Amino acid sequence: xxxxxxxxxxxxxxxxxxxxxxxxxxxxxxxxxxxxxxxxxxxxxxxxxxxxxxxxxxxxxxxxxxxxxxxxxxxxxxxxxxxxxxxxxxxxxxxxxxxxxxxxxxxxxxxxxxxxxxxxxxxxxxxxxxxxxxxxxxxxxxxxxxxxxxxxxxxxxxxxxxxxxxxxxxxxxxxxxxxxxxxxxxxxxxxxxxxxxxxxxxxxxxxxxxxxxxxxxxxxxxxxxxxxxxxxxxxxxxxxxxxxxxxxxxxxxxxxxxxxxxxxxxxxxxxxxxxxxxxxxxxxxxxxxxxxxxxxxxxxxxxxxxxxxxxxxxxxxxxxxxxxxxxxxxxxxxxxxxxxxxxxxxxxxxxxxxxxxxxxxxxxxxxxxxxxxxxxxxxxxxxxxxxxxxxxxxxxxxxxxxxxxxxxxxxxxxxxxxxxxxxxxxxxxxxxxxxxxxxxxxxxxxxxxxxxxxxxxxxxxxxxxxxxxxxxxxxxxxxxxxxxxxxxxxxxxxxxxxxxxxxxxxxxxxxxxxxxxxxxxxxxxxxxxxxxxxxxxxxxxxxxxxxxxxxxxxxxxxxxxxxxxxxxxx
Numbered sequence: 001x002x003x004x005x006x007x008x009x010x011x012x013x014x015x016x017x018x019x020x021x022x023x024x025x026x027x028x029x030x031x032x033x034x035x036x037x038x039x040x041x042x043x044x045x046x047x048x049x050x051x052x053x054x055x056x057x058x059x060x061x062x063x064x065x066x067x068x069x070x071x072x073x074x075x076x077x078x079x080x081x082x083x084x085x086x087x088x089x090x091x092x093x094x095x096x097x098x099x100x101x102x103x104x105x106x107x108x109x110x111x112x113x114x115x116x117x118x119x120x121x122x123x124x125x126x127x128x129x130x131x132x133x134x135x136x137x138x139x140x141x142x143x144x145x146x147x148x149x150x151x152x153x154x155x156x157x158x159x160x161x162x163x164x165x166x167x168x169x170x171x172x173x174x175x176x177x178x179x180x181x182x183x184x185x186x187x188x189x190x191x192x193x194x195x196x197x198x199x200x201x202x203x204x205x206x207x208x209x210x211x212x213x214x215x216x217x218x219x220x221x222x223x224x225x226x227x228x229x230x231x232x233x234x235x236x237x238x239x240x241x242x243x244x245x246x247x248x249x250x251x252x253x254x255x256x257x258x259x260x261x262x263x264x265x266x267x268x269x270x271x272x273x274x275x276x277x278x279x280x281x282x283x284x285x286x287x288x289x290x291x292x293x294x295x296x297x298x299x300x301x302x303x304x305x306x307x308x309x310x311x312x313x314x315x316x317x318x319x320x321x322x323x324x325x326x327x328x329x330x331x332x333x334x335x336x337x338x339x340x341x342x343x344x345x346x347x348x349x350x351x352x353x354x355x356x357x358x359x360x361x362x363x364x365x366x367x368x369x370x371x372x373x374x375x376x377x378x379x380x381x382x383x384x385x386x387x388x389x390x391x392x393x394x395x396x397x398x399x400x401x402x403x404x405x406x407x408x409x410x411x412x413x414x415x416x417x418x419x420x421x422x423x424x425x426x427x428x429x430x431x432x433x434x435x436x437x438x439x440x441x442x443x444x445x446x447x448x449x450x451x452x453x454x455x456x457x458x459x460x461x462x463x464x465x466x467x468x469x470x471x472x473x474x475x476x477x478x479x480x481x482x483x484x485x486x487x488x489x490x491x492x493x494x495x496x497x498x499x500x501x502x503x504x505x506x507x508x509x510x511x512x513x514x515x516x517x518x519x520x521x522x523x524x525x526x527x528x529x530x531x532x533x534x535x536x537x538x539x540x541x542x543x544x545x546x547x548x549x550x551x552x553x554x555x556x557x558x559x560x561x562x563x564x565x566x567x568x569x570x
Contacts (some may be wrong), residue, residue, distance in 0.1 A: 065106055073113045080117035091118055099125065102135065116140040130154075141203060149210045158204065159218060163234070166197040170230045174457045175495045177502040177533065183461045184454055185309050189264050192306075193237040193244070201234075202241040207249040212242075216297075223300065224353055229454075232303040232348065240264050256297045259283045267306050272314040277334045284340065284359070292357040295344070299352070302345030305454040311341050312421040319371065323378050329371035339366060339414060346413040363412065370408040370415050374422055377401065381426070381434050398437055409445050416445035420455050427462035432469055440482035451487055456496040467504040476512050485519060491530060494520050498533050505541050513541070 022028040076094070079087050095114040102111040115121055115129075126147050129135045136144070148155035173184055192198070205211045216235065223231040239260050242250050251257045262279050266272045272280070287294055301307060315338045322329055329335045343360040344351075351357060384396055400406075408415035423442060426434035442450035449455075469475045480497075487493045497520055505513055517538065522530045 062106070069107065069110055072110055076110070076113045076117060088118060095125070102128075103132075108135075108138065112138060112140060112143070115143045117142075121146050142206070145204070145206055145208050145211060148204075148214075149208060152214055155211065155214055156218060159201070159215060162197050162200055163218065163222065163231075166195075166234055167228065167230055169195070169197070170233075171453075174453045175492075175499060175529070175533075177499045184457045185306060189237075189240065189267050189306070190244070193241045195237075198234070198237050198241050201238055202245060202247075205238070205242070205250070207247050209250055209253060212238075212250050212254075220296075220300070220352060224349065227349055229303050229305050232300045233306060235297075236260050236264070236301050236304050236307070255291070255294045256301055259298060260301050263301060263307050263310075266314075267310045270310060270313060271317060272310065272334070272338065274334060277337050280341070281333075281337050284337075284344075295357040295359060296348075296352050296355075299344045299348035302341050303348035304345075308342070308345050308417070309454070311338055311345065312417055314338055315342075315418060316421055316425055319375060319378065323375055323382070329375070330367035335371070336362075336367070342414045342417055346417065363414075366408075366412065366414055369404060370412070371418070373402060373405050373408075374418060377405075377422070377434075377438075381431060384433060385431070396433065398433070401438060401441055406441060406444065409441065411446055413446050413449065416447075416449045420445065420450055424455070424458055424462060427459055427466070430466055432466070432475065436474060436478045439478055443483060443486055448487075451490065451493060453492055453496070456493070457499075460496050460500045463500060464503045467507045470504050470507045471509070473509075473512075476508070480512075480516065488519055491526055494522070494526070495530060495533065498530070498537055502533075502537055502540070505537070506544055506546070517541070 018028050018032065019025050076091065080091060084090070091114050095111070095118070098107070098111050098114065101107045115125065121143065126143075129139055129143065130147055130151075136147075139147075144158075148158070201215065205215060215238065219231045219235045222228070239251070239254060239257060243257065243261060254260075259280065262276055262283070266276055266280075284298075287298075302311070315335065318332060318335050318338065319329065321327070322332060322335075339362055340359065343362060347360045387396075405419070409419045419438070420442060423435065423438050426438065463479065466475075470479075484493060484497050484500075488497065497516070501508075501513075501516060501520070508516070520534060522534050
């Protein structure tokens with residue numbers, strides 16, 4: 001009970017001294033109980049009655065203490081939330097009187113409640129809490145915020161496990177083999193930011209602008225260090241989580257708020273329509289020259305895989321609109337904006353690393369040569385699907401895309417992204433012919449962009465429903481020999497292949513399956529997750545039993561014994 005003496009209440013030291021110097025210890029104990037017990041005259045006759053029922057005095061006093069403590073904590077909360085102009089002065093006065101007993105566990109909740117409701121805590125109190133691990137652990141987040149804002153290293157230690165957990169959850173979503181066709185991009189933005197990590201981060205930040213800026217700096221630093229675009233996702237999700245909680249103190253100060261809000265709505269609808277396209281263009285065009293640093297954060301928002309996915313899907317829809325209406329891409333304002341957004345998102349790392357906050361200059365040939373080439377390929381696909389319905393029409397032969405197409409995807413990130421989503425569109429529509437023509441070319445994409453986990457997860461999710469096509473060698477050659485196996489030395493490619501095999505192994509020819517299992521056999525350099533997934537897959541293959549053929553149902557009917565009528569002569 002250290003601290004009671006500071007309040008003028010006799011504690012353990014006083015009792016020890018009394019028992020040491022007294023002649024009658026029992027008398028001294030009785031006097032101590034009388035003087036320091038609950039001073040309620042009507043209660044004294046009841047205490048012997050409790051003794052008769054073997055109810056300990058300690059348990060009785062503890063129960064009274066807990067009841068009074070809970071009522072006091074509730075009253076503190078009511079006062080803090082009241083309209084009393086002097087409420088914080090009263091709370092500070094109570095804190096001054098009660099802080100000496102903060103190390104008394106039974107009384108500590110009262111002190112912590114007072115600290116929690118004070119908007120500004122004196123440095124002396126904060127220092128004492130920081131110096132005591134037990135007090136720091138039990139302090140409310142509202143109290144810790146005031147400690148963190150002047151201690152970036154400590155705040156980083158608190159945030160770091162959450163960031164690691166967030167990345168791990170994203171990787172589990174990308175590499176998990178439990179769900180066959182659920183794509184990484186399926187959850188809505190609002191559902192994603194209800195995750196434990198995002199909610200904890202938003203609670204830790206609260207309304208503290210300084211802490212929010214610290215988190216953003218952590219995310220920028222980690223993005224630069226790892227090139228992991230999931231940190232860009234978290235940057236957008238945290239801002240929108242604060243938007244959901246109506247934390248206007250932060251949202252009003254973040255220059256990316258309205259832009260992020262608009263992008264979030266587009267991600268929710270999985271399309272950027274003309275109205276939102278004009279809004280986004282207005283944001284980009286409205287950046288003043290002395291505020292170009294905002295482009296760094298805007299590029300991170302657009303580097304978010306969910307944002308880039310929405311931009312790329314919108315590009316494919318707009319290109320299809322051009323095909324249907326015989327419009328050239330350069331004449332579409334929406335396509336021009338989408339290319340600008342792609343350029344910002346794909347160039348986010350370079351912009352933040354170089355600190356040169358300028359919107360990337362667009363290559364005119366993208367609009368005049370590459371995108372028209374994609375339109376030509378889309379027209380060929382549509383024509384081929386129509387011709388396939390004509391019995392007399394000869395089967396088309398596979399041919400490599402044009403040299404122009406190959407040149408662009410090798411040296412241009414925007415062309416690579418468009419080519420990747422054009423391939424994903426062919427795969428989603430189960431256009432095997434188009435897939436076999438263009439999938440092998442993706443290994444030449446700029447900066448090995450087609451090896452990104454979010455794209456590989458999507459393409460694998462679209463390949464799984466095409467399991468029947470893997471019974472044919474040409475499909476196996478295109479997917480495995482031409483696309484996946486050249487990069488099998490990368491662990492992420494191996495994990496995506498294992499996910500594909502998990503769902504289609506029973507359709508593969510035995511020799512092909514055996515070769516793929518040998519190619520994916522992990523060694524000591526691979527992570528435990530790869531070893532575990534490989535072993536689970538091997539067990540699944542060894543225990544696999546084909547579904548028995550459904551026997552033809554025997555009809556038990558007297559009509560079966562009746563001879564069939566002889567056909568009438570004509």
